[in-house]
Amino acid sequence: MSSSNNSKHHEVVIVGAGAGGLSVAASLLKRRPDLDIAVIDPAKEHSYQPGWTLVGGGVFNIKQTRRSMTSVVPRKVKHYEQAVEQFDPDNQTVTMANGDALHYSILVVSPGLKxxxxxxxxxxxxxxxxxxxxxxxxxxxxxxxxxxxxxxxxxxxxxxxxxxxxxxxxxxxxxxxxxxxxxxxxxxxxxxxxxxxxxxxxxxxxxxxxxxxxxxxxxxxxxxxxxxxxxxxxxxxxxxxxxxxxxxxxxxxxxxxxxxxxxxxxCALDFVKNSPLADDAGWLDVYPDTLQHKRYENVFGLGDGANTPNAKTAAAVRAQAPVVAEYVLSLLVKQSPRAVYDGYGSCPLTVERGKIVLAEFIYGGKVKPSFPKWFIDGTKPSYLAWLLKEKSLPWVYWEGMLKGHEWLVKPEIASKPPRQ
The missing domain is CATH 3.50.50.60 (FAD/NAD(P)-binding domain)
Structure with a gap:
């Protein structure tokens, strides 16, 4: 089953317990609670990075933006507190810093960037x-x-x-x-x-x-x-x-x-850059619409470490995670996946204390607002958008996104598989 004698097998191995990795894990478990999932990440704490802007602006206390990893990793997920040393996609294994290897049916890579x-x-x-x-x-x-x-x-x-x-x-x-x-x-x-x-x-x-x-x-x-x-x-x-x-x-x-x-x-992290999963620039080489690796069909990449041309934001990850979850489960049951990511990203631009320009867009720089203009016109500074950033989005992150709730980001389902 593996090139390593001391490898353990999991149906899904996720590299990275940041926003992308944990969101995919949670979305998978919402769909199939009995799924065997492992996540690899050496960090003992998980940070809500979008909050750091407000820390630097005197709005948040830095302690509000960090929680223990044990409190955010889903209970049913096996967490390996290790760094990743090497990918071997031909043998479907990931080797960790302690020398142990994990064998997988599906690999999801969401390690962030450097x-x-x-x-x-x-x-x-x-x-x-x-x-x-x-x-x-x-x-x-x-x-x-x-x-x-x-x-x-x-x-x-x-x-x-x-x-x-x-x-x-x-x-x-x-x-x-x-x-x-x-x-x-x-x-x-x-x-x-x-x-x-x-x-x-x-x-x-x-x-x-x-x-x-x-x-x-x-x-x-x-x-x-x-x-x-x-x-x-x-x-x-x-x-x-x-x-x-x-x-x-x-x-x-x-x-x-x-x-x-x-x-x-x-730039891309070294262990990604030096792996068979990287493109020429070192980023995870995935299709922009499906997030599936271009050479290994049982490998997916999302978040900041992927070479998709979307904005690298938590909002993009929130939209990507359900697409990856749909694809992973489709492959496990040998069905043709049809979920599609349109490049959605969002950047709440804090232009003054109490006002935000809520930029939301998809591939090609096309504007894609989540709210009607009468409520929030994203092209204009808004107090309501500020309330969204300060009050709502941290809760959506901790209690929604990391727990598999896909509010406003249900994946688009194409009429036929994007590619055979």
Whole structure:
């Protein structure tokens, strides 16, 4: 059954106990409570990462965003507290760090991605001090708010690296919440705010740009496109950017700062990148509509580590998990699966304390709202969308998504299998 003598077998093995892995496990158990499922993840705690923006904005306490892994892994799921060392899809095994191998009928891979702090010289050494912070990790999100409350005057720089990154709106969410606080305290006039974005546009879906641009203007933010952070000197509080001009010429520019909020470059995890499951760029190589691996039909990938061209958000995972669950069960009973993922993703853009631009879209940048316009018009800042983000979505995450409830994300069923 396996190339390893000490392997155990499970019908479904899930790599990663983040939002994707646990949502799939829960959705599978809702459909078939007796299914034999194992999840592999060394973490002892599970984080609600969308909450870190609000931690950095002084709205949430960091402790609200984390729970013990034992409290969120479904009771019927076997949890191996190990890292993954190797995939062997030809023999249907996964080898863990302790040398044990698990044999599977179906493999679901949802390990997330790597925050590549080391890609920017000097960044890791100064992160969490010298005014250098990031909402992209649990440890430093509170330091963002500390910087916001302490800064009276000077220059605050917010950065965004080249795509792909998870939650592409998060770098500017941090900025808007900071500016909202500074404006309310009468300090914004003494603080020069810059948004240095390696990309060529403010936001990738054009329908939401006018509302975001109005806040760039309101807060008098210097919008610097095609500027990529490449080095940080924390002691001197200097940030170096590679600036690309209209002719494609690049030059390096140094900028002093009093506060620097960094969104790090992001890439596939090494154990995925170095496996037979990866594409040329290192991401899980899956079909964008079915999330099934392109070479191994009993392997699926979802979440931030997959090469699907959707926004890497928790909302995308919430829509992907039921599709994967439908496919897994179809394969186990040898039926042709027909569930389809349309690329749905959502980014609640916190443009000020108490208002959100609720961006929702599918593949191709097509807007796909969950609510009627009279209730929430996602292209305009809304207090109702703020309440959704602050009050409802954390509960939906912990009590709905991680427990297999598929409110508003029932998978679309195609009239025939997407591919035979």
């Amino acid at each position: 925050l590549n702090w080391e890609a920017i010289p000097g960044l890791k050494e100064t992160l969490g001090k010298n005014g250098v912070t990031s909402n992209y990790q649990w440890e430093t999100a509170p330091y963002t708010w500390e910087n916001v409350t302490k800064l009276k005057k000077g220059r605050a720089i917010f950065t965004q690296p080249p795509m792909p990154i998870k939650c592409a709106g998060a770098p500017q969410k941090a900025m808007y919440l900071a500016c909202s606080e500074w404006l309310s305290q009468g300090r914004l006039k003494d603080i020069d705010v810059e948004f240095c974005n390696a990309g060529a546009v403010l936001f990738g879906v054009a329908d939401y740009v006018p509302a975001l641009q109005s806040y760039i203007d309101k807060y008098d933010i210097a919008l610097n496109l095609n500027q990529n952070l490449v080095e940080v000197d924390g002691d001197k509080q200097l940030a170096t950017f590679e600036v690309t001009d209209a002719n494609g010429e690049k030059q390096r520019v140094e900028k002093s700062f009093d506060m620097l909020h960094v969104c790090p470059p992001q």
